[in-house]
Amino acid sequence: MSRSAAPILITGASQRIGLYCAERLLDEGQPVIISYRTERDGVHRLRERGALALQADFSNEAGILAFIEALKGHTDCLRAIVHNASDWLTEAPGQEADAFQRMFSVHMLAPYLINLHCEALLRESSPADIVHLSDDVARKGSEKRIAYCASKAGLDNLTLSFAARFAPHIKVNGIAPALVMFNADDDESYRKKTLAKSALGIEPGPQVIYQGLRYLLDNPYVTGTTLTLNGGRHLK
Ligand SMILES: NC(=O)C1=CN([C@@H]2O[C@H](COP(=O)(O)OP(=O)(O)OC[C@H]3O[C@@H](n4cnc5c(N)ncnc54)[C@H](OP(=O)(O)O)[C@@H]3O)[C@@H](O)[C@H]2O)C=CC1
C-alpha cells in the first residue's frame, strides 16, 4: 500500500508569511503541519483545510521539547521543516537579557533542537529539506534590534553546519528577506523610509517567500545556501 505524502512542518504559521506559505502548500495538495503560539483565525482556517495545528511556545527549551514530543506523536515522517517562527523584539530598557534569551531560543535553539530531534523523520522522505527563515539585516547588523539580528546571524550559521551534517539525504538552506510585508501598526513615515532602503522600493508580499521556498524544495542541487530576497537593499 503506497504511503501518503509526508507532511511539511511550518513553524509560527498562525499569520502572515507562515500562514500564506501553508495555504499555498495546501492548495497543491501537500499535507501540512503547523506550530502556532496564539489561537488566531488563520489557525482555524488551516485546520478546516486539513492541516494539523500544534500549539507551541519556543521561548524556552521546555516548550521546544514539548512541541517535538507532540509532533512525534502525530507523524513518523516529514517532507520538510520550515523554521518560520520569529519574534521581532527591540531592546526594551531593563528587558535586555530577557530579549536576548528569547531571541536565541526562538531563532536558534528551536531550529537546532527540532532539526536534531527530527532528523530521522526527514530521512523517511526523499527528497527532504530544512529551510530557515532568516533576515537580510544579519548581513550588516541592526542598532535597533541587536539581539534579534545576532540570533538571525546565528541561524545563518546553523544553515551551514546542518547542510554539511545532513548531506546528501537532507538539503538545508535559508531565506534571508528584507521587507516582505509591513505590520498593521507601521505608520506612513516608517513605510516610506523602509521602502526607500531598497533599490526596487516595493513591499512585495509573502508570495516572494513562497517562490523562494518552492525553488529550494524543488531544486536537487542546492544546499548550504541562503537566498537573499531584499529588493536590492545591499545596493543602497
Ligand atoms: N515580515 C517581513 O517583512 C520580514 C520577515 N522576516 C522573517 O520571515 C519570517 C516570517 O515573518 P512574519 O510573517 O512577519 O513573522 P511574524 O512576526 O508574523 O511571526 C511569525 C509567527 O512567529 C510566532 N512566534 C513568535 N514568537 C514565538 C515563540 N516564542 N514561540 C513560538 N512561535 C512564536 C508568532 O506566533 P503567534 O502569532 O501564533 O503568537 C507569529 O505568528 C520570520 O522569521 C521573520 O523574521 C524577515 C525579514 C522581513
Ligand SMILES: Nc1nc2c(c(=O)[nH]1)N=C([C@H](O)[C@@H](O)CO)CN2
Ligand atoms: N518576526 C518578524 N521579523 C521581522 C518582521 C516581522 O514583522 N516579524 N519584519 C521585518 C521588517 O519588515 C523589516 O524587514 C523592514 O522593516 C523584519 N523582520
